[in-house]
Amino acid sequence: MPVRLAIPEVDAVGPFKRLSASQVNAYASCPRLWYYEKVRRFKMPQIPVLFVGRAVEEAFCRMLQESPALLVASAAADTLSNIPLDDSGVPSRESTSPWPADRLLPLPTHMWPNEMSALRTWAQERLAVHLPRALEAMETEWEKDERKAGEWSSVDPERCMKMCLNGLEMHLKEVERCMDAEGGPHLDDWRQGARPEWPSPDGRGYHLALRHPLAQQGPVTLLEAWEIARPWFVDPNAGKFAMNAIHPEHWFQGEYDLVYRWDGRINIVDLKASVGAGDRSGDYVEQLRMYAMLWWVTHDKKEQVDQLEIWYLGADAIKQIEVPTIPEMESMETELNALWQRLKGTIPAMDECPPSPAPMRGFSPGGVPSEAPTTSRCDRCDWNAICPGGKGDEDLPDGGSVHLPGTPTSFDLTPMAQLEPRMTLIAEVFSVMGGGEGKRPKIRVVQGSHFANIQLLVDAHQDGEPAWPQDIRKGDRVKLAGVVPSANYKGELQLKVDPHAIIVPAGENEDNDTSLLDFRARWNVAGKLVYRFEKKGVGRNGKAWHRKGMMLIDQTGSMKIEGWAADWGHQFDLAEVGDTLVAANISLDAWAVDVKGQINRNSKVQITERVVRGD
Numbered sequence: 384m385p386v387r388l389a390i391p392e393v394d395a396v397g398p399f400k401r402l403s404a405s406q407v408n409a410y411a412s413c414p415r416l417w418y419y420e421k422v423r424r425f426k427m428p429q430i431p432v433l434f435v436g437r438a439v440e441e442a443f444c445r446m447l448q449e450s451p452a453l454l455v456a457s458a459a460a461d462t463l464s465n466i467p468l469d470d471s472g473v474p475s476r477e478s479t480s481p482w483p484a485d486r487l488l489p490l491p492t493h494m495w496p497n498e499m500s501a502l503r504t505w506a507q508e509r510l511a512v513h514l515p516r517a518l519e520a521m522e523t524e525w526e527k528d529e530r531k532a533g534e535w536s537s538v539d540p541e542r543c544m545k546m547c548l549n550g551l552e553m554h555l556k557e558v559e560r561c562m563d564a565e566g567g568p569h570l571d572d573w574r575q576g577a578r579p580e581w582p583s584p585d586g587r588g589y590h591l592a593l594r595h596p597l598a599q600q601g602p603v604t605l606l607e608a609w610e611i612a613r614p615w616f617v618d619p620n621a622g623k624f625a626m627n628a629i630h631p632e633h634w635f636q637g638e639y640d641l642v643y644r645w646d647g648r649i650n651i652v653d654l655k656a657s658v659g660a661g662d663r664s665g666d667y668v669e670q671l672r673m674y675a676m677l678w679w680v681t682h683d684k685k686e687q688v689d690q691l692e693i694w695y696l697g698a699d700a701i702k703q704i705e706v707p708t709i710p711e712m713e714s715m716e717t718e719l720n721a722l723w724q725r726l727k728g729t730i731p732a733m734d735e736c737p738p739s740p741a742p743m744r745g746f747s748p749g750g751v752p753s754e755a756p757t758t759s760r761c762d763r764c765d766w767n768a769i770c771p772g773g774k775g776d777e778d779l780p781d782g783g784s785v786h787l788p789g790t791p792t793s794f795d796l797t798p799m800a801q802l803e804p805r806m807t808l809i810a811e812v813f814s815v816m817g818g819g820e821g822k823r824p825k826i827r828v829v830q831g832s833h834f835a836n837i838q839l840l841v842d843a844h845q846d847g848e849p850a851w852p853q854d855i856r857k858g859d860r861v862k863l864a865g866v867v868p869s870a871n872y873k874g875e876l877q878l879k880v881d882p883h884a885i886i887v888p889a890g891e892n893e894d895n896d897t898s899l900l901d902f903r904a905r906w907n908v909a910g911k912l913v914y915r916f917e918k919k920g921v922g923r924n925g926k927a928w929h930r931k932g933m934m935l936i937d938q939t940g941s942m943k944i945e946g947w948a949a950d951w952g953h954q955f956d957l958a959e960v961g962d963t964l965v966a967a968n969i970s971l972d973a974w975a976v977d978v979k980g981q982i983n984r985n986s987k988v989q990i991t992e993r994v995v996r997g998d
């Protein structure tokens with residue numbers, strides 16, 4: 384099975400603490416790099432090429448999902464989009480809504496392609512329908528990304544189309560093989576309407592009531608081979624990360640790109656919208672070996688993968704990866720579990736993740752091993768300017784106090800790990816308005832003569848408990864655990880409920896001294912500048928908006944600080960990566976484990992130490 388979902392009753396790990404192949408590879412390339420990106424949550428510059436790969440993959444999978452027996456070449460791109468999904472974004476097994484392919488009457492058979500050239504032309508035209516839309520969606524996403532870098536004009540749609548066409552040719556070879564194999568061992572089952580537990584996405588549900596609506600009689604037809612050879616892939620309409628294969632003990636997960644299985648063998652394919660030259664090609668080999676282990680483990684260690692391939696669409700080349708043996712997979716599982724314990728059990732400190740980059744590996748187009756470059760991994764690392772392995776040092780701010788020019792008093796600085804954006808208190812429910820039928824109520828609480836509005840941003844706590852008692856009513860005494868306080872522009876107190884906060888009935892004898900007045904509105908921090916970011920847009924009211932922000936690191940943590948562009952002083956623009964900055968009088972916000980600072984017009988941002996560069 385290409386998918387193995389988490390079993391909530393026994394999943395003690397949770398979706399955020401699972402190990403993935405990309406994390407393993409990041410750690411192997413440099414433990415400090417892993418630490419910066421996974422613990423400190425630094426986000427690398429988001430260049431267009433990162434988005435192009437997703438667009439190519441999406442266009443390719445949408446084409447694979449379709450059938451020339453149902454859609455003419457010029458059909459709308461979203462003809463098969465409206466599939467029923469469950470709450471987690473997985474194609475629904477329960478829904479009684481019709482599936483989009485079931486609503487389409489097959490085209491007359493004389494319109495079905497019966498030659499490879501006609502099938503190819505149809506598929507090429509479908510790619511021409513899907514790719515521009517996928518690129519446009521990615522451009523919008525890139526535009527909105529606060530870490531966007533580079534220029535979208537560097538994206539060459541023709542090159543993207545060439546990569547899709549290369550992928551198509553690779554897939555058509557499978558269709559041809561399926562024809563040559565007379566449909567393979569499952570032809571009759573397929574014609575009878577049998578479906579695997581996780582069918583290849585084709586706009587139909589998990590079960591067919593009768594024979595397959597496109598089944599023919601006699602020797603396999605080209606159209607049937609197109610349907611049968613279709614690999615499994617994540618339905619392009621499913622939720623993000625919804626269809627992982629998760630280790631039975633829940634500590635590792637992966638999402639396969641394509642799984643071919645029509646001939647009874649399992650071939651896992653990783654799609655790469657690149658030529659495959661350069662160091663990262665080494666990561667892809669390791670990734671596929673981990674996937675082979677994951678397949679084996681998620682099949683009770685009774686079924687192995689037969690083939691592993693990387694399709695380098697930019698080089699029009701397929702790279703075969705040697706399938707690991709059972710002893711190799713056994714030791715891989717043991718090693719990965721030990722790594723998971725080390726990285727996810729208790730979060731390692733920065734000095735436990737040394738700046739020790741692995742040597743660079745050499746690959747030429749198609750992922751062919753070649754001589755390794757003589758450059759160091761640090762030379763092109765995004766964190767070179769602040770990392771001791773690059774041009775930075777370990778000397779990071781750690782609280783204390785500071786005197787800023789133009790201010791009469793000094794500011795006490797809080798180390799980032801000690802910032803406390805949450806509070807837990809007991810209060811009385813003053814009013815409950817609305818709610819029910821899937822809507823969140825408006826709740827107001829009172830403590831003595833002080834009021835606060837509850838901002839419910841989620842329906843459930845991360846543990847799955849409802850975020851508030853469903854029968855909550857005026858006069859109830861409730862515990863507000865881990866809520867995030869803030870003051871709105873009118874000075875009213877708000878208590879935000881995110882996945883880490885919950886409202887529960889307070890026990891009869893339960894007490895808590897925390898008062899609404901204990902809310903601390905202003906904080907001061909100091910850190911080294913890791914990067915700046917900004918976002919612009921136009922609001923629903925037609926007004927342009929512009930926000931800016933920065934990522935700071937200190938000895939104990941890191942945080943984003945953001946605010947309206949007009950509230951940042953000129954010191955923000957003058958700062959260079961590696962400079963030490965103080966942000967005084969900022970407020971705090973939080974979402975799950977992320978703590979964020981907010982600049983407002985009373986805040987002060989000051990460079991207190993300039994980075995010294997040796998070159």
Ligand code: SF4
Nearest residue numbers: 413738761764770772
């Ligand atoms: S600069 Fe070098 S040592 Fe530092 S994170 Fe990057 S690769 Fe690792």
